[in-house]
Amino acid sequence: MKKPVITLDGPAGAGKSTVARLVAQRLGLRHLDTGAMYRAITWKAQKRGLRDPAAIADMAAQTVLIVEPERVTCDGVDVTRAIREPQVTAAIRVVADSPACRAQLVRMQREIGKEGGLVTEGRDQGSVVFPDAEFKFYIDASVDVRARRRHQEQGGDLDEIRRSIEKRDTEDRSRPVGALVKPPGAIVLDTSGLTLDEVVARILAAVGSP
Numbered sequence: 001m002k003k004p005v006i007t008l009d010g011p012a013g014a015g016k017s018t019v020a021r022l023v024a025q026r027l028g029l030r031h032l033d034t035g036a037m038y039r040a041i042t043w044k045a046q047k048r049g050l051r052d053p054a055a056i057a058d059m060a061a062q063t064v065l066i067v068e069p070e071r072v073t074c075d076g077v078d079v080t081r082a083i084r085e086p087q088v089t090a091a092i093r094v095v096a097d098s099p100a101c102r103a104q105l106v107r108m109q110r111e112i113g114k115e116g117g118l119v120t121e122g123r124d125q126g127s128v129v130f131p132d133a134e135f136k137f138y139i140d141a142s143v144d145v146r147a148r149r150r151h152q153e154q155g156g157d158l159d160e161i162r163r164s165i166e167k168r169d170t171e172d173r174s175r176p177v178g179a180l181v182k183p184p185g186a187i188v189l190d191t192s193g194l195t196l197d198e199v200v201a202r203i204l205a206a207v208g209s210p
């Protein structure tokens with residue numbers, strides 16, 4: 001029997017990555033962080049000084065990305081840390097807003113998911129990339145809760161973190177292709193008042209695994 005595809009979409013800082021990793025571990029499925037793919041392509045475009053989305057899409061078509069839970073490589077170079085740098089986050093729009101770049105990443109993601117057995121997280125996984133996924137979730141939390149969680153993890157100025165989350169929400173929700181939406185049929189989980197274990201337990205219950 002084909003193993004399921006489970007999609008987790010939601011805004012920045014809602015805790016998708018940790019939740020997706022734990023759910024995948026518990027179910028013995030692979031985990032894919034699609035945000036890491038957008039980051040790695042942005043990183044490589046910056047290295048090459050490319051700004052034109054069409055040129056970046058061509059570059060993406062020639063790129064070998066390996067996204068594992070603990071390690072991301074781009075053409076064999078370990079970029080696990082580099083892709084989390086603020087200058088990468090600040091420039092992601094060029095890639096994420098471009099339909100041509102998105103088409104390349106969607107193609108790679110479908111290739112990774114074609115055999116099933118995947119917990120995949122991002123913004124468009126249930127809406128665009130895997131509309132026929134067996135289980136879809138939309139993981140949400142208030143801006144305040146997301147900002148406070150980020151602040152606890154990384155330190156820094158709380159107001160600045162809140163502003164940057166709000167800015168990314170606006171960008172993620174307004175792009176013409178691949179915008180963040182609640183996918184039709186998705187189970188919505190507001191994690192604002194829930195612990196990590198509670199979120200994981202609800203997902204496991206919803207997919208029928210105790």
Ligand code: DC
Binds near residue numbers: 122
């Ligand atoms: O999940 P993250 O914060 O690492 O994602 C970084 C950015 O990549 C996010 O702000 C928008 C983009 N992204 C996207 O457009 N579609 C996805 N499926 C995943 C990420």
